[in-house]
Amino acid sequence: MSLHAVRVRDLRPDDPADAESVVRVRRAALPFMVTTPAGVAFELGSAHPGARYRLLVAETADGRTVGTAQVGLAHDSPEPGLAYVNAYVDPAHRALGAGTALLREAEGHLAAHGAVDVYAWVLDEPAHRAFAERRGYRASRSAHFLRLDLAAAALPPLPDELPAGVELRPASAFTGDPRPLYEADAEATADEPGDVPAELDDYREWLDGVWHDPTLDHELTSVALVDGEVAAFSAARTDGRTRYSSAMTGTRRAFRGRGLAKLAKADSLRRARAAGYTEAFTGNDAGNGPMLAINAWFGYEICATETRFTKRLGGASR
Numbered sequence: 001m002s003l004h005a006v007r008v009r010d011l012r013p014d015d016p017a018d019a020e021s022v023v024r025v026r027r028a029a030l031p032f033m034v035t036t037p038a039g040v041a042f043e044l045g046s047a048h049p050g051a052r053y054r055l056l057v058a059e060t061a062d063g064r065t066v067g068t069a070q071v072g073l074a075h076d077s078p079e080p081g082l083a084y085v086n087a088y089v090d091p092a093h094r095a096l097g098a099g100t101a102l103l104r105e106a107e108g109h110l111a112a113h114g115a116v117d118v119y120a121w122v123l124d125e126p127a128h129r130a131f132a133e134r135r136g137y138r139a140s141r142s143a144h145f146l147r148l149d150l151a152a153a154a155l156p157p158l159p160d161e162l163p164a165g166v167e168l169r170p171a172s173a174f175t176g177d178p179r180p181l182y183e184a185d186a187e188a189t190a191d192e193p194g195d196v197p198a199e200l201d202d203y204r205e206w207l208d209g210v211w212h213d214p215t216l217d218h219e220l221t222s223v224a225l226v227d228g229e230v231a232a233f234s235a236a237r238t239d240g241r242t243r244y245s246s247a248m249t250g251t252r253r254a255f256r257g258r259g260l261a262k263l264a265k266a267d268s269l270r271r272a273r274a275a276g277y278t279e280a281f282t283g284n285d286a287g288n289g290p291m292l293a294i295n296a297w298f299g300y301e302i303c304a305t306e307t308r309f310t311k312r313l314g315g316a317s318r
Contacts, residue, residue, distance in 0.1 A: 005090050006066070006097045008105045011043055011055040021065035022057065028125075032145040032281045032303055034237050035267035037298040039095065043070075045208045050075035050274040052113045056105060058089070058098040066090050067098035073115060076200070077259035081116030103135060111313045118313060124305040135232040137309035141286065146300035148280040150244065150273050153299045156266055166260070171233070180230040181223065182206045188233075188250025192285070215239070216247065220275065222268035224260040232260035234268045244272045246282040248292065262294055 012018040019037035026035045039057070047053035051072040058067035067089040089098045110118055122132045124142060132139075133237035150309040162168070174181050186200035200206055210216065220236035232251040238244050246268070251261045269280060282300060284291045 004053065005061055006058050006101050006151065007061075008056055008058050008101045011040070011057050011068075013041065014161055016041075017227050018065075022055070022068045025065055025068050025090045026088050028090045028092065030145075030304075032147060034215065034239050035282060036215055036239050042212075042214055046212070047072065048075055048205060048209070052109070054106075054109060056100050056102055060096065062092075064093075065072075066093035066096060067102055069102040069106055071109060073110065073113060073174050081114065081238070083110040083113075083115035083118045085110070085118055085120050085183070086212045087120065099131060101133075107311075108311060115313055117310055119308055119310045121306045122309050124307045129307065132309045135311070138306045140310055141283045142307045143283055144292070144302045144306055145304040145306070146282050146284065146295050146315045147303040148269075148282075148298060148300045149278075150269065150280040151278040153269075153273075153280075155269055155273070155298065156262075158263070158266055158270065162263075163258075165227045166231075166263070166286065168264065169223050169225060170219050170271075172218040172221055174223070175218070178207070178211050179203060181233060182211075184230045184233055184250065184252050185235075185248065187252050188248060191253070192250075193290075213237075217244075219274050220244070220268055222264040222271070224264045224267075226255055226260070231255035231258075234261065234265040234274060236268050238272070242276070242278045244277040246271075246280070249282075249294075261299045262297070265294070265298065 011022065016037060019040040022040050023035050026033055044053070044055045052071035056069040056071060057065055060067050062184070067087065069085055069087040071085045072083065074084060085103065087099055087102045088242070107118065120132065120137060122128045127279050171181060184205050189200050215237040217236045217238045220238065222234050223230055224232040230252070232255060234249040235247040236244060237247045246265065249261050251264050272280065282295060284295065
């Protein structure tokens with residue numbers, strides 16, 4: 001089938017079936033991703049204007065969605081000109097030209113809005129790598145997806161008695177004032193390994209884009225406090241059915257080295273299992289040794305690896 005048999009358009013924000021088709025493609029392409037139709041709709045509706053964000057859909061002549069892509073400027077990076085495109089194609093419908101069509105539309109959109117360097121996360125498999133390289137992308141760092149059989153895992157027990165001054169609470173306890181969680185998230189994000197620096201410096205934006213995300217489970221997100229101050233947290237995203245994902249686990253600088261991240265994550269995982277979740281997923285930068293060690297201690301195993309590919313728009317690769 002020729003490339004012309006695939007049409008690329010924007011997601012219809014008011015069409016639930018469109019969001020469901022995006023979820024179907026994402027789950028087929030990355031089965032370790034926790035995604036829901038409500039989350040897809042929120043992703044588009046809450047995007048910062050500065051991101052010039054688009055959620056693209058590739059469909060065949062008969063209207064079947066076979067691919068999708070997230071496209072935008074990295075507006076929260078202090079380095080100007082950075083942008084991203086993450087494209088997913090249903091494995092059952094490859095070789096139709098969907099990936100090429102999505103990239104073409106994405107790169108044109110980003111270039112028109114001043115993007116200089118574009119990055120894309122690509123599954124570390126020969127066919128995926130070759131596709132990216134043929135289109136001028138060059139490999140850089142990697143990250144792992146990890147999976148835990150939550151139904152059968154021998155989770156570490158919580159201590160009979162917490163250390164003096166330490167208490168555990170769900171994020172729902174902060175509904176009236178989530179700012180302490182924002183401050184902890186901002187500090188942890190600033191210290192996260194990676195070659196795209198990110199800054200969380202807008203509380204309102206964090207509320208709109210993180211706190212109100214329907215996939216963020218406030219009841220299963222665990223927060224460790226020391227003498228009443230937020231010290232560590234383990235954020236949970238769920239599909240509302242069986243799949244749970246650790247979105248971010250972090251500790252504020254002043255409280256590191258005390259095992260508080262482990263404590264928060266253990267609490268979150270145990271409560272997720274009690275709530276009926278059977279699979280747990282997480283992701284770690286390949287260079288983030290401390291978190292990889294923590295996740296191995298919990299019993300997580302690497303189930304896939306992605307590599308970050310970059311391209312300089314205009315032809316000069318970086």
